[in-house]
Amino acid sequence: MNIDKAIRKQDKSHKRFLLFLSFIFFVLPLALVISGRFDIFFLVYLFLIESLVLIAVLVTINSNYLSYNMEKYKLKIKLRRFGDEISIACDKVIFVHVEGEGSDINIILITSSKFRSKNIRVIDESLMKKYPYLAHQYYRIKKHYPENNYFYITINKGGFHKYRLLDLIYRNCLLAQYSEEAINKIKEYRN
Numbered sequence: 001m002n003i004d005k006a007i008r009k010q011d012k013s014h015k016r017f018l019l020f021l022s023f024i025f026f027v028l029p030l031a032l033v034i035s036g037r038f039d040i041f042f043l044v045y046l047f048l049i050e051s052l053v054l055i056a057v058l059v060t061i062n063s064n065y066l067s068y069n070m071e072k073y074k075l076k077i078k079l080r081r082f083g084d085e086i087s088i089a090c091d092k093v094i095f096v097h098v099e100g101e102g103s104d105i106n107i108i109l110i111t112s113s114k115f116r117s118k119n120i121r122v123i124d125e126s127l128m129k130k131y132p133y134l135a136h137q138y139y140r141i142k143k144h145y146p147e148n149n150y151f152y153i154t155i156n157k158g159g160f161h162k163y164r165l166l167d168l169i170y171r172n173c174l175l176a177q178y179s180e181e182a183i184n185k186i187k188e189y190r191n
Contacts, residue, residue, distance in 0.1 A: 003189045007160045010103065014064055018057060025053045066158025068165050070172055077165070079119065079157055086117045086153065093173040094141060094150065097134045098166065098182040103159040105185060107166055108134060110141070111151050120153045127152060133179065141177075163189040 032038070032046055067078040078085045088111060095110040108131065114120050128135035138150065155162060163185060170178065170186050178186075 003160055003163045006103070007164070010064075010159045010161075014060070017060060021053050021057050021060075025050060025057075063157060064159055066155070066161045066165065068168065070168060073172075075169065075172060077155065079155065084117065084119070086115065086119050088115055088120075088153075089113065090173040091175055093169070093176040095134075095137055095177050095179070096166075096169060096173070096182050097131065097137070097179040098185045099131060103162075105162055105166075107155040107162055107169075107182075109153050109155070109169070110134075110138065111153070112148055114151050117153075120151045123150050123152050133181075137177075137179065 028046055028049060032042060062080055062082075065079070065081045069076050073090050075088045075090055076085050077088065088109070092111045092113045092115075093109055094112055097108045097110075099106045099108070110123070111120065114122075123138060128138070142148075142150070155165065158165070166182065166185055167189050169176070170182075
């Protein structure tokens with residue numbers, strides 16, 4: 001699969017969906033004005049539909065948003081359009097793991113520092129149960145460096161854009177270890 005082509009198709013599909021929703025948003029009030037039926041039922045019904053369309057637009061924009069860039073030795077990731085930016089020092093990334101297929105991959109980064117971000121969490125039992133391979137790698141790392149505390153961040157938004165982010169992480173986080181799945185996804189992107 002050509003990932004760049006999949007990214008272009010994903011972006012076009014996203015734009016078509018937003019265009020369709022905006023068309024519905026503007027045509028429904030126009031249809032009400034043309035019909036001339038200004039009953040309370042139709043006005044309440046129009047208000048409900050318009051609010052649902054706006055909610056769908058906001059959810060769609062937020063669910064597919066992923067912004068990232070590299071500044072000096074820090075990787076800056078923004079997971080929500082209206083959210084905070086996460087700044088991760090590349091030399092603090094310890095392990096990178098990938099779960100899933102296609103546009104539904106999840107990138108899990110294990111770091112040795114929290115970076116003052118609420119999106120970076122302490123590794124706990126729920127993460128270990130959800131990702132058993134990651135738990136095995138974590139215990140192996142913790143065995144070698146028991147005095148360190150480790151944190152994680154899961155990147156699950158952005159669709160096929162996550163492949164580019166994974167490649168950027170691979171090129172810049174030189175001290176990190178990578179799971180076989182992560183290496184396979186990087187190879188898949190580069191082919």
